[in-house]
Amino acid sequence: MTHLLQWIGRLGDKTGAAARMSVNFPQSTADGLGPQRIERGEYVTKLTISGMTCHVRGGLHIAIIGSGSGAFAAAIRAVEEGARVTMIERGTLGGTCVNVGCVPSKIMIQAAHVAHLRSSSPFDDGISAQAPAINRKKLFAQQQARVDELRQSKYQSILESHEAIEWVRGQARFVDGHTLAIAGESGAERRLGFDRCLIATGARPAIPPIPGLEGTPYWTSTEALASATIPARLAVIGSSVVAVELAQAFARLGSRVTLLARSTLFFREDPAIGETLARVFRDEGIEVLEYTEAQRIEYIEEEFRLSSKHGELRADRLLIATGRTPNTRGLGLDMAAVEIDQRGAVVVDDQLRTSTPAIYAAGDCTNQPQFVYVAAAAGTRAAINMTGGVAALDLRAMPAVVFTDPQVATVGLSEAAAKLEGIEVESRLLTLDNVPRALANFDTRGFIKLVAEVGSNRLIGVQAVTSQAGELIQSAALAVHHRMTVDELADRLFPYLTMVEGLKLAAQTFTRDVKQLSCCAG
Ligand SMILES: Cc1cc2nc3c(=O)[nH]c(=O)nc-3n(C[C@H](O)[C@H](O)[C@H](O)COP(=O)(O)OP(=O)(O)OC[C@H]3O[C@@H](n4cnc5c(N)ncnc54)[C@H](O)[C@@H]3O)c2cc1C
DSSP, rough: HHHHHHHHHHHHHHHSOOOEEEEEEEEEEOOOOOSSSSHHHHHHHHHTTTTTTEEESOOEEEEOOHHHHHHHHHHHHHTTTTTTTEESHHHOTHHHHHHHHHHHHHHHHHHHHHHHHHHHTTTTSOOOOOOOOOOHHHHHHHHHHHHHHHHIIIIIHHHOOTTTTEEEESEEEETTTTTEEEEOOOOEEEEOOOSSEOOOOOEEEEOOTTTTTSSSOOOOOOHHHTOSOOSSEEEEEOOOOOHHHHHHHHHHHOOOOOOOOOOSSSTOHHHHHHHHHHHHHHHHTTTTTOOOOEEEEEEEEEEEEEETTTTEEEEEEEEOEEEEEESOTTSGGGGOOOOTTTTOOOOOTTTOSSSSSEEOGGGGGBBEEEEEEEEHHHHHHHHHHHOOOOOOOOOOOOOEEEESSSEEEEEEEOHHHHTTTTTOOOEEEEEGGGGGGHHHHTTOOOEEEEETTTOOOEEEEEEEEHHHHHHHHHHHHHHHHHOHHHHHHHHOOOOOOOOTTTHHHHHHHSSOGGGOOOOOOO
């Protein structure tokens, strides 16, 4: 090994650049040219550190804990790079997004949107509106069928078509920095050695320590999405993305919803977002109690009773949606010297490396934002790095979407966040009565706000509350990523009568009064 590394060093000196070589190293350990035996993981690390581009073929063994989006993205990339993968899952194949997260929630939200439009729309004078009868059992069956179909096509069939991915059912924990113990359903435990390991264990609903809550039949998002009925009265504790999305969906499907938020809605974001959404919710009949904490909860005669500073609130169902806690307890991370933060999240750098060289982490179990596309992008990059390449995850232009109606979408920095970073900014907020698409829709709730750096005029952040905000934000994300100025954005062609045209109009407000423009922003 020593000789080999010396040779690599000499090669690098001669060429003046990182060299490229192919190494066949099929077993977990091999005899080096020096006196010691070398573990393949250590070998790859040393080659990478020495500046070599190192594509490892011939059986690098990667253990992946979890089978969600982060895990699958990593597994697919790792086998493409020639590795052998063992994927360990204790629950349902596919993890959160497909089974109990993005997919079922977006189906339920869309059904609720249709129900809402049937009972109320801006065109009710010309199209008679009628409160629809909701058959939740049928809606749920439809939702679950699509979930099952996507789990099959996006997860199960991928396992079936990749021989190099072995799937193991069980609960994994670290024994040391190169070995896992896997407890199967029978309780029997087996050991699994690895060259590299990816922790992709996701997160679970956080449950606040409210007196009386434990032992009551409260819902988390999982039970709410699988409910066979729509409760007449629903109390929601929390102001997370999941809280606001499900609060509005249940309200539109017929529940009388009360939402208790410890602060304002979206308190970490631009204040205009929370103010707009709270107003929209109240207009729809959702009671939003800001700065309100449930002090005690009782469940008596199939009814929840919540005491707060507003007195007693009674509800048939209680949804707890106060964020998600990383699944790291019981993983034995201390045995492998993997560092976690105060929330229990695995600390990773932008290359998804943990504090232990052979161990990487991706997705909701880490200190990165909890979105499925972040988990998947992290998984892919972790796989590249685990197999000897170099890839970093850049989150500076990460779009985020909340699927309320109107939707909330953001990218980059808010005005306050930019100021905290010491960036001097100028911003413009365009109300939707200036956007032709919103006028044509007879729905001018919301705004588009642009944040630009003073001096360079570069766009560094966008916040939008509009219908279709999730679609328009990707254009904003590209503009932020490519360091466009607001003038460049204002100068682009945007199709007329689209919501994304609002971005151009908002950019134009930096230099002119959009009210003075003709119909199309030129
Ligand atoms: C209601 C809801 C709606 C959402 N909507 C969206 C959305 O619209 N857009 C979006 O981007 N994101 C959304 N998310 C978030 C998104 O679902 C997650 O960010 C994403 O699924 C995380 O993927 P992951 O791979 O990190 O973990 P997961 O998909 O959670 O997978 C982790 C897996 O690891 C397994 N596991 C844990 N510990 C062990 C162990 N010790 N041994 C073996 N297996 C283990 C778990 O059983 C689980 O299957 C939503 C989440 C929820 C709850």
